Amino acid sequence: MVKKRSLLRRIGFVLIILIIVSFSVFPFVQMLSTSLKYQWDWGNPSLIPTQINLEAYKELLNIGQDEKNLPESIKMLLDESPELTKAQKKAIIDKYKDTGSVFPFMTFLRNSMGFALTASFISLIIAILGAYSFSRLAYPGRAVMQRGVLFVYMLGGVVLLIPLYKLFVNMGMLVTESGTFASLIIIYMVQTLPVSLYMLGNYFRTIPFSIEEAAMIEGASRFSTIWRIIVPLSFSAIVTVFVYSFMIAWNEYLFASVFLRGWDSLQTLPIGLRQLFLSKNAIWDRIMAASMLTAIPVIAMFMLIQKNLVGGLSEGGVKE
Amino acid sequence: MNTVSIVNRGQLSLKQRESILGWVLILPAAIIIFSLILYPIFYNIYLSFFDVNLEGGNTYLGLDNYISVLLDASFWQSVLTTVIFVVFTTLGTTILGIGVALVMNKEFPLRGLVRSLILLPYVAPVISVVYSWRFIFDPVNGIFMDITMEKLGLFTERFNLIEQPQAAIWVAIIFSIWKGFPFSYLMILSRLQAIDGTLYEAAEIDGASAWQKFKRITIPEIYFVVGSIVLLRLIWNFNKFEEIFLLTDNVRVLSIYTYFKAFTGSMEMGQGASLAVIQFLLLIGFILFYVKRVLKW
Known part of the structure; x- marks a missing residue:
């Protein structure tokens, strides 16, 4: 009797875990599955594609697109005219290829x-100095600064969007391409710095001061102890903070959508994906493949730092 | 004369040198954060009294922006939408977070793998998961319609749930819970793991049931963590923009309402600025209410 009950409990427990996992993972599986399906297969609720279709990925990554858009007549012309040099042939093919102009995924990827x-x-470098100051040096105003930095969490993007946009327009930053790039970089730094300061500050506090003291007695300056001792000792925390900042900037949509208006050459992946979805040639397999390719770098980096990130998050450095 | 030369001359005490260095090191970060946060806030308040023109000068309007915003019925509609969204997503992420944390606190095979799989929704970029969710609810291809209509026969025809104004907010809430619960779970789990195991042993010796142990030991131990993640969640979701904006066009929470006012159509930036001020004041009111009534601090 007792055994039966514990078996039932076990099955229930496994079931609960399965439900939790499938709730978390299902949209990702759906994404992968649809990105690999042919159009006639989309309506099929089965998650395993009847036939694997890699076309969407090839098109986005511009692999093997040379011949695809070439009209038959041109192909024949190329085959029958040996007098053309390789360079000339390539020039002709290039004219027709260029899927990039339809949906320049690679440009978006590069920009992101x-x-x-x-x-x-940049935010990491500034944060290392700032976090050292928070964790090692005593000075009037430090507590106010530390709390003030936290205040950033209270403000939503939209609340800051209007004044910042007007500000950068007034400064004439958004007139040039490099100015626009710099403006957005500064905005991303504002969003990543508080997190970085907290996570690094907390980590630096765990390094015994005696190590630094020894180096300073030997005559090392504060700056050289930072670079020679603190940075190498907190390497894993630094990588974690870097990845976390990277993820914030990589995922950002709101500011990019407003600031990058009119700069097609600077558009990032989130903007590009939304454009693709709203455009006439929105095809599910391409959208899903593009989604996969946007998610993969972030997920891969996350796997790399998972252990540290979890610790860092729970020690108070968070931003969403 | 710059600070470095003062420091090098050694005329200052060690303490003074330290505090100067402290300020020098924090300065770059402080300048960036405060000039791009504090200044914009005041600038925003200033703008909210003007008819803002991107090319030319601004015209002073007094309280006109506030009056026209507050007299607009769609503004109150969006306040209501925001409150519904915030309350349900906060409840959902917290309850689910506690539940999942309790399960993950037990030993079982493959626990490491399961733990990292659960974090995926939180880690993946919003933009990359939002279209997968749209596909699930797609009227032609989506699995949701396939199950509810074809298999269960709940509806007589296929439709897009996300395009239905009434239903869209619930899809957005579920999506937001899905995206946000791993964070709550993670915070609660790390607190759970820090609970002293002897507390439970002692309770067992005294003959406490599982429910009693949960109520008398676990809940008091995680109380503060839960209190603070609820606070964070309230703040974040009150300001939430991307998750909702990218998923559906039909859920106008305050952020989205402001965005449309300020950056589309006639670009009413002045009204947008006053909306941002109102949104911030509402958030503070919301937090004060929570801290006083719910946390009883």
């Missing part, structure tokens, strides 16, 4: 990488 890497790198 550019914004996210630049913003998180």
